[in-house]
Amino acid sequence: MSLDKSDIERIAHLARLDISEQEVPEYAKSISSILNLIDQMQATDTAGVLPLAHPLDAVQRLRKDEVSESNQRECLQQNAPAIEDGLFLVPRVIE
């Protein structure tokens, strides 16, 4: 598997990562070599094997549907890059 410039640009867009023009060839090369490593598994016959999502095949525990947390907006927004009146600020989305 070999990825080219347009593949890297497409993946970076899907992942919302700004990648500079100069970085693209290095990522194309290194990610292609990683995919080549990964492609070793394609030769293995896995027909009928149940996929394993969780090592202990655990299921989600349910808890009672009751309020357990208090409102800590001010505390939690202390790490926010930009807030106003308790709201997170982002560039205008709707003109």
Add this chain to the structure above:
Amino acid sequence: MFNLTLTELATRLAQGDFSSVELTQAYLDRIKALDSQYNAFITLAADSALEQAKQADELRKKGQVGLLSGLPIAHKDLFCTAGLKTSCGSKMLDSFISPYNATLVERLNQAGAVTLGKTNMDEFAMGSSNESSYYGPVRNPWDKDRVPGGSSGGSAAAVAARLVPACTGSDTGGSIRQPAALCGITGLKPTYGRISRYGMVAYASSFDQAGPMTRSAEDAALMLQVMAGLDPLDSTSADQPVPDYRAHLNDSLAGLKIGLPKEYFAEGLDPGIAQQVQAAIQEFERMGAQVKEVSLPNTELCIPAYYILAPAEASSNLSRFDGVRYGYRCEDPVDLEDLYKRSRGEGFGSEVKRRIMVGTYALSEGFYDAYYRKAQQIRRMIQQDFLTVLNDVDVIMAPTTPQPAFKLGEKNSDPVAMYMEDIYTLSLNLAGLPGMSIPCGQSQGLPVGLQIIGSYFSEAKLLNIAHQFQLATDWHQQSPAGL
């Protein structure tokens, strides 16, 4: 004082030989004097540490003593610590002050531990050399031109350099065991779910597991006793009783059945490591253990499966870093998409971006069955290999790493070469099994790690085996020259 283990320090504090404030101050002074050589710490928490120490001393006077009262430790910088920076080794979280404690931090605090600071690590725990940290590489105390391993490289180097008696670490593909091996310390990755992941910055959620990094198995048992247990805040934490880990340390090993997987002693293994591991096995035979060769036939598929599944989970987990709610934000974004892309592009380092892209690619439309589903099927085959072998033997023993500590920069430019470093460790994360690395010798003057692998929730057995080895040998007591 700095050569005492956590267990020995607990005795000395109880005897009143020194106070926790004196002990804490001595360690803080030592870190300030020496850490510029290693870069093991990202944050030193001098004020809060002395406050915790003072409190521990006062409680002791009132007869209130926890398992870790007044004992200094440090946390890998991916565990949230209220009021302290939690950077995860990334520019993305360089200004992040955690508003709450991770459950394991809370438990260790409750037991009386004193947090000296936060240790350096590969960015978002992605790496095997600690070279991907935004805060610069950590240097191995055994040879400062070499890496300490990763991703818990700061924790391993800090314990090896006697800057702290014990640390927390996390292990997603070997990140406790590999640096423990390369720095000559004891590291335990428990069964998946044994320790709560709440407040631990997520890399790959179905693999991530916290654990202790210490000078001895006895200390690891002490730390695990406090860290382990069900947590309602982590729905994947295991609902299993926590045994008294220290009660089994002195059990006899007579009749113990040890399996040696032939695939872990194959081509690519450093001859010095092979020799030291064999010598360790002979030590166990002298204690009455029986040894046989076993096979884990799908071993070579571990790296391919891991490097689909872990990046896939990472690409999803790290989507939370959007420059809006916390973390790094780019200057003057023109619109929302620009805000996301540049905040993430500038805030993440290259290895993190590489893994996010691999994961994004594997999960993108049309590739899911060929990559993600296939890797999950192989994950089950790897788990089955282990279950079959562990049905036949009590534990599996193998080298922790194929090579001793390598030079800084040696593997940095080739991600695939770096990934091979975890060939003997990440199989356990795929299967969710517990494993330990303990020092068992030296190769080329550098520490060698013996890996001990057990069945689910067999941590007491692993600690017992490691402790018996440490009673019979002194590899765990060796320290780097010049300390």
